[in-house]
Amino acid sequence: MDYKDIIAKYADMPGGIIESFHAIQKELSYLPEEAIVEAAKVFNIPAAEAYGVATFYSMFSTNSRGKNVIRICESAPCHVAGAAEVVAALERELGIKMGESTPDGLFALEFTECVGQCQATPVITINGKPYLDVSPAKIPGILAEYK
Amino acid sequence: MAEEMRIVLRNYGKIDPLKIEDYIAQGGYKPLEKARSMDKEALIDEVKKSNLRGRGGAGFNCGQKWLFAYKADSDVKYVICNADEGEPGTYKDRMIMENDPHTVLEGMAICGYAIGATKGYIYLRGEYPQLVDILNTAIAQAKEKGVLGEFDIEVRSGAGAYVCGEETALIESIEGKRGEPRYKPPYPPVEGLWNKPTIVNNVETFANIPVILEKGGDWYASIGVPSYPGTKVFTLTGDINNKTFFEVPTNTTVRELIYKFGGGIPGGKKFKAVQIGGTSGAFLSEEQLDTPVAFDNMAAVGATLGSGAVFVLDESRDVVDVTTRIAKFFEHESCGKCAPCREGTARMHELMEKLNAGKGSAADIALLERLGRVMSYSCLCGLGQAAPTPVLTTIERFQADYNAKLM
Ligand SMILES: Cc1cc2nc3c(=O)[nH]c(=O)nc-3n(C[C@H](O)[C@H](O)[C@H](O)COP(=O)(O)O)c2cc1C
Ligand code: SF4
């Protein structure tokens, strides 16, 4: 769907700009500049303000990034459970560093704080879906689901 | 010794959360019916009598808060359920919403009737996309059955900002803005969402309400510690055998949580430290373990009950390293609106990194203590005020760990 159509769906929702950003990212994985400008128009706020919203929240990205967003929890419980080894395994497997995307546009690698699945640390999420008790050995199998 | 006692998780495993019939078969939505037959002030009085205090961290008296909003003169008022649950190590609100969404809706509807609001919002953290469907299904079922009457509930998603758990930042976020806390007063019960009187309560707080209506305020007030009665849901993480959740009366001690419910430390290792209440909470050492978990008892040892997270470290852990990680969290999550927090969290993280790398001196520790003290009273919101707590309490209680890393 075109970003204009997505934003239009939320036009009548008071304060709906954040919901519209979520919906755009579901399609495009990030918020293109044109979409932010369009949202500003629809929600009747200055473009600077819309950009301010887009950059405030860590789940929104204003830079293009890989289609499947992998987030690794680095909060204290995951930290002591070995999150650093999971980070190393993901970087190795994908050939990129944290904060980067794979050249084929398939994966983006990001840190996150706690995602509320601390019963089974360390935790990663892919497009919001949690994977629990992750270990370096489990990484290739998890990534294969998205290839 | 204390036993588990399930009030907010009373239906856990007993009902299909996606079937309203199951909830109703357990007596669900009867309390709402009862509430609606009551005089509003009498209803709020009953909640006050229970002495239920907010489960989102600040521990404010729930009925008292409702009374402020009830008395506020306005044709439009709002009820907001705070489901932002951003405190690392916490997932109790998720457990409640996943397993019994209707108890939250019912609690919100009772509040709506009490204060005179017909619109409610659930502000759900962006990290729980699966829950959007569960909550919307439950709302649709409740509407179809007509149990909510004229009370309407809408789910809004956050987008990964810890500070949006702070109630005024949360309100800004629902309004579609950057989630920066407001100056207070006015407080939300007087001027909240779209400047209308608004009640913000935590998921667990709302989940208690139907039971209080069913069994009475006196019954609730008699459970646990009188100054903070009822139960609390705890989530156990770190070096602990049973990494899971427990709902226990508030007179349970931290030691019981770790050794009785948590099953102790794995691998025969010794206990070293526990952080209570999430990442903004205090670290306790062995000497403080016999403290009851209730709010004021915790406050007496410089701790907060917070969200109910219990993060255990065994003897092999490096407290300075863990605290450094936590300091990074606060630098990242500071919204930047006020200077003491924006600058303070960055400097605090910088100093902790220096100490953790073995390049720090006693002067750096003294500087951290001073900075922490200043932040605790000069920051605008609870984030910046609480950010120094893990640093200050570990410096005080785990001095040996710091000394071992000095240059
Ligand atoms: C930085 C910060 C984060 C907070 N996060 C949450 C949260 O995730 N959930 C919550 O219920 N309360 C949170 N609070 C507390 C809320 O501001 C507010 O006190 C609470 O929602 C009131 O509900 P209660 O009285 O039922 O506890 C937070 C406070 C601060 C300062
Ligand atoms: S204390 Fe920190 S999070 Fe709170 S308003 Fe100030 S900068 Fe923002």
Ligand code: FES
């Ligand atoms: S600490 Fe990593 S999921 Fe909660």
